[in-house]
Amino acid sequence: MRDKGRSRKAVLSELKKILAQNIAYEDGRILCSMCTAPHSIARTAHSWFLSANLGDAGLFPGSLKLEKEAIQQLAAVLNGENSVGFIVSGGTEANLLALWAAREMAGARNPEVILPESAHFSFKKICRLLGLTPVYAGLDGAYRVKPSIVERCITRNTVAIVGTAGTTELGMIDPIEKLSDIAVTHGVYLHVDAAFGGLVIPFLRELGYAAEEFDFGLEGVKSITVDPHKMGMTPIPAGGILFRDSTFLEHIKTETPYLTEECQYTFAGTRSGASAAAAWAVFEHLGREGFRKNVRRCMLLTWFLSSQLEALGFSLVAKPQLNIVAFKAADAKQLCEKLRRQGWFASYIPRLDCIRIVVMPHLKRRHAIEFLKDLSRIAQADAEASKP
Ligand SMILES: Cc1ncc(COP(=O)(O)O)c(C=O)c1O
Numbered sequence: 001m002r003d004k005g006r007s008r009k010a011v012l013s014e015l016k017k018i019l020a021q022n023i024a025y026e027d028g029r030i031l032c033s034m035c036t037a038p039h040s041i042a043r044t045a046h047s048w049f050l051s052a053n054l055g056d057a058g059l060f061p062g063s064l065k066l067e068k069e070a071i072q073q074l075a076a077v078l079n080g081e082n083s084v085g086f087i088v089s090g091g092t093e094a095n096l097l098a099l100w101a102a103r104e105m106a107g108a109r110n111p112e113v114i115l116p117e118s119a120h121f122s123f124k125k126i127c128r129l130l131g132l133t134p135v136y137a138g139l140d141g142a143y144r145v146k147p148s149i150v151e152r153c154i155t156r157n158t159v160a161i162v163g164t165a166g167t168t169e170l171g172m173i174d175p176i177e178k179l180s181d182i183a184v185t186h187g188v189y190l191h192v193d194a195a196f197g198g199l200v201i202p203f204l205r206e207l208g209y210a211a212e213e214f215d216f217g218l219e220g221v222k223s224i225t226v227d228p229h230k231m232g233m234t235p236i237p238a239g240g241i242l243f244r245d246s247t248f249l250e251h252i253k254t255e256t257p258y259l260t261e262e263c264q265y266t267f268a269g270t271r272s273g274a275s276a277a278a279a280w281a282v283f284e285h286l287g288r289e290g291f292r293k294n295v296r297r298c299m300l301l302t303w304f305l306s307s308q309l310e311a312l313g314f315s316l317v318a319k320p321q322l323n324i325v326a327f328k329a330a331d332a333k334q335l336c337e338k339l340r341r342q343g344w345f346a347s348y349i350p351r352l353d354c355i356r357i358v359v360m361p362h363l364k365r366r367h368a369i370e371f372l373k374d375l376s377r378i379a380q381a382d383a384e385a386s387k388p
Pocket of ligand 1: 034089090091092093095120122164166167168193194195196227239
């Protein structure tokens with residue numbers, strides 16, 4: 001740190017220059033992220049509640065009320081009549097809290113968790129932190145976990161089964177209803193990672209599109225991750241963890257002797273009240289109708305992109321269930337690199353050797369058209385170059 005500070009003007013002007021080095025979501029060039037430009041009302045709410053610390057909520061009862069209400073709004077969308085939960089730092093912390101509760105409840109000596117092969121990498125971190133052995137269950141031809149394999153993986157050490165509603169790579173929805181039946185039959189905890197899909201699937205269903213059940217309406221589902229900082233258009237960090245009811249909280253409770261509240265249930269101690277306020281503001285402002293509109297727009301663009309990619313001769317890895325498109329190419333990794341040099345940030349997925357696009361609210365039809373033009377130009381040049 002410098003000894004003598006610089007003027008506010010000088011600092012802000014340098015910050016502005018540095019900010020320009022970042023890629024803005026609004027430019028429509030970020031095709032690889034599950035985050036997006038925060039809604040304008042979320043920006044305002046976030047700035048108003050910046051100093052509120054939900055880790056010491058007795059000082060900030062207004063913020064606590066907003067967090068409770070934001071969780072209740074999510075619970076209503078996820079059929080969680082008695083659900084309780086928290087706005088946390090993201091999907092990773094939410095998944096951690098769920099598996100922590102599951103491990104504590106089971107009390108197994110050599111705890112194991114059954115994960116789909118498509119599970120998010122956050123579970124690798126969580127297994128290491130919680131001393132859980134991951135047991136991976138294979139997928140079917142549609143990239144969804146196979147319930148029969150999951151059932152075969154259950155042992156007396158199993159503390160939880162995880163299903164994903166909206167996989168990170170392809171946006172697939174695991175057969176949660178079947179996983180729920182298995183969980184109930186064997187008395188095992190089922191956690192649903194709907195970090196991405198939790199604010200898409202309910203609205204797709206309301207719009208009349210086919211999407212399977214995945215929420216607390218299913219008896220076996222004990223907890224759900226759903227992130228406002230993904231399809232909820234809330235500034236980062238804003239994850240969400242919901243438990244079926246308050247009995248689960250006992251297992252992750254830590255006493256906080258010198259604070260204004262007696263205990264905490266989150267991993268983070270000091271945590272942002274701004275995130276809860278921003279999520280609350282988006283939910284109140286958009287309502288279900290606004291979310292339906294948003295989801296519909298993203299899905300229409302997903303289908304447009306899919307059909308145009310196929311028309312250009314690319315094959316889709318799978319028919320999109322949510323707003324994610326993945327396609328194969330002759331040399332997908334190199335093509336992704338070339339696209340990046342043209343300023344398009346799609347992701348290359350090594351496991352599937354494909355290129356993936358997440359169709360977030362910041363993407364507009366004009367961006368998709370520009371992208372397809374560049375993609376087609378690069379592919380044609382490659383085809384020419386490979387002619388003998
Ligand atoms: C399905 C799923 N779960 C969990 C996570 C982790 O979320 P975060 O990066 O907010 O910790 C992601 C991130 O993309 C995800 O797609």
